[in-house]
Amino acid sequence: MKKPNGTKEKIYSAALQLFAQKGYKATTMREIGKQVGIQQSAIYNHFKNKEAILDEVIENLASSHLINLFENKEPKELYKKGKALLKHISNMFKLISYNTETDTLFRFMMQELFNNERLRVFYNEEFYQKNVKKLSIVFFLMMQDEMIEATDPLLLANEFFAPLFFYQLQIVRLKADNKSTAAAATLFEKHTDFFWDKIKIKEKNNSLF
Amino acid sequence: MKKPNGTKEKIYSAALQLFAQKGYKATTMREIGKQVGIQQSAIYNHFKNKEAILDEVIENLASSHLINLFENKEPKELYKKGKALLKHISNMFKLISYNTETDTLFRFMMQELFNNERLRVFYNEEFYQKNVKKLSIVFFLMMQDEMIEATDPLLLANEFFAPLFFYQLQIVRLKADNKSTAAAATLFEKHTDFFWDKIKIKEKNNSLF
DNA sequence: GTCTATACAGAGATAGAC
DNA sequence: GTCTATCTCTGTATAGAC
Numbered sequence: 209m210k211k212p213n214g215t216k217e218k219i220y221s222a223a224l225q226l227f228a229q230k231g232y233k234a235t236t237m238r239e240i241g242k243q244v245g246i247q248q249s250a251i252y253n254h255f256k257n258k259e260a261i262l263d264e265v266i267e268n269l270a271s272s273h274l275i276n277l278f279e280n281k282e283p284k285e286l287y288k289k290g291k292a293l294l295k296h297i298s299n300m301f302k303l304i305s306y307n308t309e310t311d312t313l314f315r316f317m318m319q320e321l322f323n324n325e326r327l328r329v330f331y332n333e334e335f336y337q338k339n340v341k342k343l344s345i346v347f348f349l350m351m352q353d354e355m356i357e358a359t360d361p362l363l364l365a366n367e368f369f370a371p372l373f374f375y376q377l378q379i380v381r382l383k384a385d386n387k388s389t390a391a392a393a394t395l396f397e398k399h400t401d402f403f404w405d406k407i408k409i410k411e412k413n414n415s416l417f
Numbered sequence: 418m419k420k421p422n423g424t425k426e427k428i429y430s431a432a433l434q435l436f437a438q439k440g441y442k443a444t445t446m447r448e449i450g451k452q453v454g455i456q457q458s459a460i461y462n463h464f465k466n467k468e469a470i471l472d473e474v475i476e477n478l479a480s481s482h483l484i485n486l487f488e489n490k491e492p493k494e495l496y497k498k499g500k501a502l503l504k505h506i507s508n509m510f511k512l513i514s515y516n517t518e519t520d521t522l523f524r525f526m527m528q529e530l531f532n533n534e535r536l537r538v539f540y541n542e543e544f545y546q547k548n549v550k551k552l553s554i555v556f557f558l559m560m561q562d563e564m565i566e567a568t569d570p571l572l573l574a575n576e577f578f579a580p581l582f583f584y585q586l587q588i589v590r591l592k593a594d595n596k597s598t599a600a601a602a603t604l605f606e607k608h609t610d611f612f613w614d615k616i617k618i619k620e621k622n623n624s625l626f
Numbered sequence: 627g628t629c630t631a632t633a634c635a636g637a638g639a640t641a642g643a644c
Numbered sequence: 645g646t647c648t649a650t651c652t653c654t655g656t657a658t659a660g661a662c
Binding site: 228229230231233234315318319321322323325328329331332336359360363366367369370371373374375378381382384385395398399402403406407 | 437438439440442443524527528530531532534537538540541545568569572575576578579580582583584587590591593594604607608611612615616
């Protein structure tokens with residue numbers, strides 16, 4: 209999105225907003241036009257049809273922070289940070305659920321997940337697989353360095369990722385009803401503390417002596 | 418649903434199927450009628466309108482296994498089973514994602530979660546809160562009995578619940594594309610093993626002596 | 627690039643015969 | 645209780661003037 213004040217960009221934003229709120233199918237071109245302040249027919253000067261808007265939304269998901277938990281850094285550079293890295297990732301999830309732009313994208317993704325095969329492919333490969341794979345490399349390296357106990361790195365990656373995703377979903381859901389998200393928000397940090405405490409190498413008690 | 422072969426029940430099933438597949442809004446009365454083998458207009462002899470079918474689906478969610486993880490048993494009767502109880506619950510989640518009826522309900526729930534406020538209330542109170550509350554009582558009792566280490570029972574409940582939900586979502590999503598669910602399916606048991614291992618009271622090593 | 631007007635298809639719902 | 649026919653509304657999309 210280059211010109212954030214161009215009409216095309218306004219249409220895109222309005223559409224994304226509405227898709228996330230009520231779903232692609234339930235959103236009408238008239239509504240989109242209304243929110244932009246133009247006639248419905250004028251949209252067709254910028255997008256071939258309704259589906260073309262949807263396509264652009266899905267395409268833009270890829271460059272979103274929603275997806276790039278590791279911000280293009282490699283596990284090798286990161287794993288030495290230990291618990292701080294996990295805290296950072298956990299915080300990314302939290303920020304995503306509170307940032308207006310990314311939470312809309314997340315809500316859109318969950319809305320349309322079962323309606324759009326292309327989106328499912330994207331979710332699977334870019335959101336789930338890519339991040340879990342990177343996470344499992346991180347854990348593998350941590351094991352080698354004897355920072356954490358040896359187990360299945362892929363399992364650890366899933367076990368770390370899953371609650372973050374779930375809590376994110378909780379927050380976005382609660383926000384949809386304007387309910388308080390305070391309790392849910394604390395779970396991001398608690399999860400990381402709990403998780404790290406359980407996987408880190410315990411000092412062989414002093415009592416061993 | 419009393420008469421599984423009555424027309425009303427056929428309509429209900431066809432509608433639920435379609436709602437779960439393509440969403441409520443995208444499902445047409447004509448499609449429902451076609452799948453039942455009657456004219457679209459005949460549906461109105463059994464349901465006031467399209468929304469009435471939706472209402473009935475949401476109502477029936479309450480009695481589904483999807484929700485009643487504890488099968489109406491109380492934490493007090495159950496907690497002594499220890500790890501076996503967690504295995505049982507984990508297995509419930511797994512079964513739900515593979516049973517044709519419940520996986521449709523789950524998919525429907527995820528489809529419409531952000532479109533239907535009543536469904537969100539239901540999800541929050543009956544699916545999430547109720548089960549997490551029961552789980553946290555279970556963990557609390559386990560702590561009292563010194564089966565597991567003392568921490569925040571509510572955190573434990575969330576940490577146990579969240580991955581099960583996530584893996585369930587993974588399976589239902591993979592099934593939507595006819596992809597293999599084998600790898601994801603193993604995570605239910607691995608999660609429980611991992612989780613129990615981390616929370617159970619460790620034998621104070623022989624080495625203490 | 628936006629407007630008005632309009633075409634066209636598909637949706638939910640009702641009426642009345644059988 | 646189901647059918648055919650039809651009404652009405654809403655939605656996407658196009659044409660053509662400005």
